[in-house]
Amino acid sequence: MYVATKGGERAIDNAHAWLAEERRGDTDIPELGVAQIREQLALSVNRVMAEGSLYDRDLAALAIKQSRGDLIEAAFLIRAYRTTLPRFGSSLPVDTGTMACDRRISATFKDLPGGQVLGPTFDYTHRLIDFALAAEGGVPDAPVAAPDPAPKPRVADVIGREGMIEDNPRDDTTPPDLTRAPLEFPANRALRLQALTRSDEGFTLGMAYSTQRGYGRTHPFVGELRIGRVAVGMEVPELGFAIEIGEVELTECETVNQFKGSKTEPAQFTRGYGLVFGQSERKAISMSLVDRALRWAELGEDNVGAPAQDTEFVLSHGDNIQATGFLEHIKLPHYVDFQSELELVRKLRREAGVVDTREAAE
Amino acid sequence: MDAAAPTPAFEMLRTPEIGTIMVQGRASGTGAAFNLGEMTVTRCSLRLASGEVGHGYVQGRRKTCAQVAALVDALMQGPDAARIDAAVIAPLAAEAEARRDTRAAKAAATRVEFTTLVRGED
Structure with missing residues (x-):
């Protein structure tokens, strides 16, 4: 039952004023600019764009400033802002095969065409706190080398030439959109991928990790992981043809998973897929593992009752904005x-x- | 734009408007289309006094840029096309290419050159 009461206005106003003061912190310390957040906390910005489901670096940086660095609160601000905007349409599906890769690695083939390109990764750092960063100073320019103009074919296509991996036919059916219609089950793969790409990184990671520890194993290899920029094209109604209107940075992960085959089908590898806004590698790998786990039914596998095989469980609990809204309302x-x-x-x-x-x- | 020419007279058909588009991806890169998330876009349409209609769609929340893009689109349909192309579009395209090349060069420097170690069996 809900009953309206009055009396908190002054307390709320004062709480907001104090919040603003605490957000600013010690005024002897220079104020953080939105551009500084955008440039120097780029991975936080990426996470807010992915989970806020809106690609706009400046807006995400502003939301992080407003939320005092609480990234779920920032994603909440982004989602709320998004609802105030008209939608002009849909892009053409981005072609990640033409990505200008900052990073592109494969755990399955050492000598793949296009090579193993590490990019700006934490992977080989020693995870020792770098006290030199506490002292502000310039950084030397990153080394450069002659770019390789050769295209970087997908690892799955290389395996696919031998018919060793499941087919992945192009399908231009208008995909369901969970921002326009409530999530309903059973959810097809397109709907699951939409839900997963905006779901909480921690939740997705936990679900993916559970499959590795035995709760619905899928035996994944990272066939390919790529990070870079892709052009976004759109059919513009006024023009009657498609134009390129911008570019987004994406992280893509495709896993190659074991598959036994059956009496009717020869043994073949299967796929899991992750695609996330920004440089969001942990999330993209997690997404690909969870996507693969959720495909058990269409691949004729057993439901072993693992949480990561339960579409309704995963999709209904991965959205941190919904989760935090319902959780926090009890206070x-x-x-x-x-x-x-x-x-x-x-x-x-x-x-x-x-x-x-x-x-x-x- | 200012360097190219004084802004010609135009009539606004659609004042710069901020919105979004839904960016789509494909399952496993090449399969079924799915909705990846939205991105902000600003659009604008206008008509020059000489009649050409121009449309601008730009990424982000940038009303001035959308208006300039629409203006350039309109001017590119008129007699000044070559001049506008040289003064506005070509430099922008060169800048974009330079940005891409810089990143590609840094990426190339992080490419692994494997060397196989000879096993000491002989």
């Missing part, structure tokens, strides 16, 4: 609900013959 006033519970417990205790100590004292 808001529930005075009337609780009053009714109190009455009920008192009644049950009376019926059980418990003497109310307060009444006994009177």
Whole structure:
């Protein structure tokens, strides 16, 4: 039951004023600019864009500043802002095969065409705190080499030439959109991929990790991981043809998974797929593992009852904006609900013959 | 734009408007289309006094850029096309290419050159 009450306005106004002051922190320290967040906390910005489901670096950086660095709160701000904007249409599906790769590695083939390109990765750092960063200073320019103009074919296409991996036919069916229609089950792969790409990184990581530890194993290899920029094209109605209107940075991961084959089908590898806004490698790998785990039914595998095989469980709990909204609402006033519970417990205790100590004292 | 020519007279058909487009991807890169998430876009349409209609769609929340893009689109349909191309589009394309080349060169420097170690069996 909901009952309107008044009386908190002054307290709320003052709480907001104090929040603003705390957000700013010690005024002897220079204020953080939005551009500084965008440039120097780029991976936070990427996460907010992915989970806020809106690609706009400046907006994500501003949201991080406003939320004092709380990335879920920042993604919440992005989602709320998004609802105020008209949607002009859909892009053509981006072609990640033409990605200008900053990074492109494969765990399955050492000598793949186009090579193993490490890019700006943490992978080979020693995870020792670098106290030199505490002292502000310039960094030397990164080394350069002559770019390799050769295209970087997909690892799956290399395997596919021998028919060793499941077919992945192009399908231009208009995909379902969970921002326009409520999530319904069963959810097809397109809908699952949409939900996964915007789901919480920690949740997706935990789900993916659970499959590695035995709760619905899929035996994944990272066939290919690539990070870079792809052009975004769109059919513009006023023009009647497609134009390139921008570019987005994406992380793509395709896993190559074991598959036993059956009486009717020869043994073949299968695929899991992750595609995420920004440089978001942990999330993209996690997404590909969870995507693969959720494909058990279409691949004729057993449901072993693993959480990561349960589409409804995964998709319904991965959205951190929904989750935090419902979770945190329980801290808001529930005075009337609780009053009714109190009455009920008192009644049950009376019926059980418990003497109310307060009444006994009177 | 200012360097190219004074802004010609035009009539606004659609004032610069901020919105989004849904960016699509494909499952496993080449399969079924799915919705990846939105990106911000600003669009604008206008008509020059000489009649050409121009449309601008630019990424981000950039009203001035969308208007300039629409203006350039309109001017590219008129007699000044070659001059506008040289003064506006070519330099922008060169800048974009330089940005791409810089990143590609840095990426190339992080390419692994494997050397196989000879096993000491002989």
